[in-house]
Amino acid sequence: NAGVTQTPKFQVLKTGQSMTLQCAQDMNHNSMYWYRQDPGMGLRLIYYSASEGTTDKGEVPNGYNVSRLNKREFSLRLESAAPSQTSVYFCASSRQPTWVNEQFFGPGTRLTVL
Amino acid sequence: SQQGEEDPQALSIQEGENATMNCSYKTSINNLQWYRQNSGRGLVHLILIRSNEREKHSGRLRVTLDTSKKSSSLLITASRAADTASYFCAGGGADGLTFGKGTHLIIQP
Numbered sequence: 001n002a003g004v005t006q007t008p009k010f011q012v013l014k015t016g017q018s019m020t021l022q023c024a025q026d027m028n029h030n031s032m033y034w035y036r037q038d039p040g041m042g043l044r045l046i047y048y049s050a051s052e053g054t055t056d057k058g059e060v061p062n063g064y065n066v067s068r069l070n071k072r073e074f075s076l077r078l079e080s081a082a083p084s085q086t087s088v089y090f091c092a093s094s095r096q097p098t099w100v101n102e103q104f105f106g107p108g109t110r111l112t113v114l
Numbered sequence: 115s116q117q118g119e120e121d122p123q124a125l126s127i128q129e130g131e132n133a134t135m136n137c138s139y140k141t142s143i144n145n146l147q148w149y150r151q152n153s154g155r156g157l158v159h160l161i162l163i164r165s166n167e168r169e170k171h172s173g174r175l176r177v178t179l180d181t182s183k184k185s186s187s188l189l190i191t192a193s194r195a196a197d198t199a200s201y202f203c204a205g206g207g208a209d210g211l212t213f214g215k216g217t218h219l220i221i222q223p
Contacts, residue, residue: 004156033211040215041215042202042204042213042215042216043157043202043204044213045210045212048210058210090156090157092157099206099207099210099211100145100164100206102147102162103157103159103211104159105156105157106156107155107156108154108155108156
């Protein structure tokens with residue numbers, strides 16, 4: 001099992017460009033999450049999907065959109081990238097759609113917006 | 115907002131010593147989780163302690179939870195070079211899973 005995979009690993013964008021970060025899990029988990037991590041900071045939740053067909057905003061959703069494509073895949077889209085979105089993005093999944101289970105994380109996407 | 119705040123921010127000890135990290139949180143939680151992050155990698159779950167538990171062990175890890183003080187501690191015994199990493203606590207509650215800023219642990223050989 002690959003666990004949680006993310007593509008791409010690195011990306012450089014110019015201000016105003018758009019891109020989609022892809023995430024997939026092969027653990028048959030119900031819930032999936034997108035976080036961002038800035039230097040010296042913990043992770044902040046952008047969006048989450050408690051189950052297939054549902055998505056909800058987290059702590060820092062502005063400037064982002066998400067799509068739960070199916071049970072395996074959860075994508076994060078930046079419509080018009082800004083330098084403030086320079087960060088490392090992590091996707092995670094968990095078995096239950098509640099906050100009582102451990103989360104499994106992908107390796108991250110390092111995004112730089114110039 | 116950050117749910118957990120770890121203390122210290124950085125810790126350097128000799129291999130074989132014990133490492134203790136503390137975490138304080140602000141609101142009520144269902145559980146308190148600890149994660150490890152090696153440089154440039156994703157987070158790895160270490161241990162989860164529920165709000166009705168006071169202590170939990172897993173291998174060389176010991177976690178305590180004091181809900182009256184809204185605090186938790188992570189003890190790593192007999193540290194190894196491979197334990198060098200950042201450690202994050204995360205409170206699981208109505209607002210979801212929210213992370214602290216982490217403790218960077220360095221194990222000196």
